[in-house]
Amino acid sequence: MPGSDARLSRRHMATALSTSRIGLIQALIAFLIWGLMPVYFKLLQSVGALEVVAHRIIWSVPLLLVILYFRKNLGGLRTALANRKMRWTMLVSSGLIAFNWLIYVWAVHQDHILASSLGYFISPLLSVLLGRVFLGEKLTRNKWIAIALAAVGVSVLAVQALDTLWISLTLAISWSCYGLIRKIADIGPVVGLTAETGILFLPFVLLLIWLTFAMPSSATSVHLGEDHIIDLLLIGGAFVTAAPLLLFAAAVKKMPFSTIGLLNYLAPTIQFLVGVLVYKEALTVSLIICFVLIWISLAIYSTDSFLAGKTERKIHPV
Template sequence: MFATLSTSRIGLIQALIACIFWGLMPVYFKLLQSVDALEIVAHRIIWSVPLLLIILYFRKNLASLGVALMDRKLRWAMLASSCLIAANWLIYVWAVHEDHILAASLGYFISPLLSVLMGRIFLGEPLSGKKWMAIAIAAGGVSVLAVQALDTLWISLVLAMSWSSYALVRKVADIGPVTGLTAETGILFLPFTLFLIWLTFGMAPTGSTQHLGDDRLIDLLLVGGAVVTAIPLVLFASAVKKMSLSAIGLLNYLAPTIQFLVGVFIYGEAMTLSHLICFILIWISLALYSTDSYLAGKAARQPQIL
């Protein structure tokens, strides 16, 4: 019992650190305000490849990458997920640079509920009445936001769609989280390397330049993008094995909550009435969904009396 409790606590600490990493991501990318979003994503992908390969080596899991890439269906799945994650990262960094952190955080609040809906549509997963109600409340919140914040609503919806679609592809693909991210960044490595070469040799349009080498702090932040990508993923993947799914589900909302607070209190983004109503409805829907999931899981764990 004590060993189980200790393991659970370690998992909780790992998950909290990962969520704090993700929640404070806007601060990291704000420090790279002088660098184009596409260039940031390029460096994030390129430097992640060697770091992830090292992690797989020390976890004695390099062989799983080769096995995965030998599977034709899995290669296509990784190609799809790599495009989705690259698009998600690009829009997110651009949104942070353009002072739309609230819109970005809303996207990650919506995505778990959208994932539930996708699971019902594409995988035939059952939905309780309370989960349908949670989705309806969330849709109402988005509708309210559409009235006054239509110009930034697309950011939230595209981030939610890309992340939920990514989660769907990764759910059906038989590959581990770290191995999968290594495969995805590996697929994207060559095109983004060619893009940086294009920038370096001045073939890009006027005003687009390669920033690596211009400033020591910028260099560290560009290369460090690999660390802020890989480390929280490894921690969260480890935490998932030590904690209940209901606890992990609740922690998924910590990162966008931190992002929301960062946008309002650190960068002073405007909080309109429609934002407030939308976020309240989203939080209500998440609370309803999480409570229903917790109770369903608790009931499933109860011993059956014959």
Template structure:
């Protein structure tokens, strides 16, 4: 006998709110190159250092008002989790540094390609490290993406490393965070907290111990630059908070599709706003990546629908 599911489905208003939250977060991430372009006069490592340092007090304030400081204390007390967070903090710092450097050096297209590739790498990491099964369509999606990257390697080998480094660091970060039993805000607070001291020491050395170059700007020399450096913590925290809230209100398939909005916006910003050169290999590569993502997303959507039917049976 077939039994109907008794639990109520999420209210449509919640789904709409979640969609708006996720949309705003993805637009934030998509327009991030514009923000970091404003800091082009500051060395990329210094930008990342300030992004990390100013994020710590902001995230602690957020945790205080969310009444979740205890969660941070529990995470810090767990030795295994501390080592996991150390790994993820190194990966996120590397990802941020490569991304900011790429934006400063006019490689926004290469950066956007990296974030297109990373979801497919995440699928591959899930198969290799977590034993997750892949359907034939997902294997095809990965193969098509690999062909796209190979095409780009023929003509744009000098910037391909940027795309691959961002894709590998971000997908590896996602893998570590999936394994770690910790929430998004608590996790980011722990990660930036781990990085706080070394990057603070770096800025002290940069200010007092390193000969100042003739060009370039530093904190304290221009009020606008100072505000932008401090604001890096805000543009880090706001989209993360919105996205974390949206995940609770939306289906994973819908969230997965929205994930591709940010790199698409970055791609458009690079081409239309900053006039980065778009070669034939870029076009072929991006088309193949988009095809692979469409195939991957369609497969995930159909699998999600099939699973819902099983649960409703």
């Protein structure tokens, strides 16, 4: 009946809207956690960056295994690791993510939060370029303009801030390459991170043992077991790693991907504000020019992606 169909349609739309709102909340919490990550790692400034990353990896493994157990997806992990090609892929991606985490934690400890946030601003644009080169994805004129503007911004920074530019570029390149490999690999986000941290588990356990016993404690080097607050923060790194990932993975299923794409810039924006407002990092002229150009390029890129997605939905409505 027409009236019944209309009620069902309205109920379906209300359910979809409610689901989308839940997804938005989950995404916002995830990006808020990622954005405030510098505050967390600043609290661990008494611990070496390599040791922080080691604990982050080691404690993530049991937590992720428990999560997979309750999600009844341990079989997915076994299947992934049984595939020789997938093992090699995860080995490469695990190396990239560990390297990215190490540079990031070191940058935060050395008061280079602005440089690290710039790296994550550059990363989406670099990912677009990698998609064009390695996946044959087509770029519109506006996206080429966005990439060109970002390149100009980085060039300006290279002239006056070469000492920290390497941090931004290293983070952007490692994260973009990691994203490219994870896009190619047929593996879910939680299973993939479990595989990566699992591969890194033993090497980092051995590294942590060496760091603990070969490097005596001092005023600038605190190890596990010497300070209860530091112990909780080191172990808590696993939750800081897993929680936003799970929230993000859940949000992606509930929201339009174009909206998720726009929200991707929230985390580095929060990091930027934390660096300037909380830790009073200096904003040089070159940094300001670079950030302005990057933000303009991101606005052009995001608008182009949003309009393209809108057109696609009109042509192929769900």
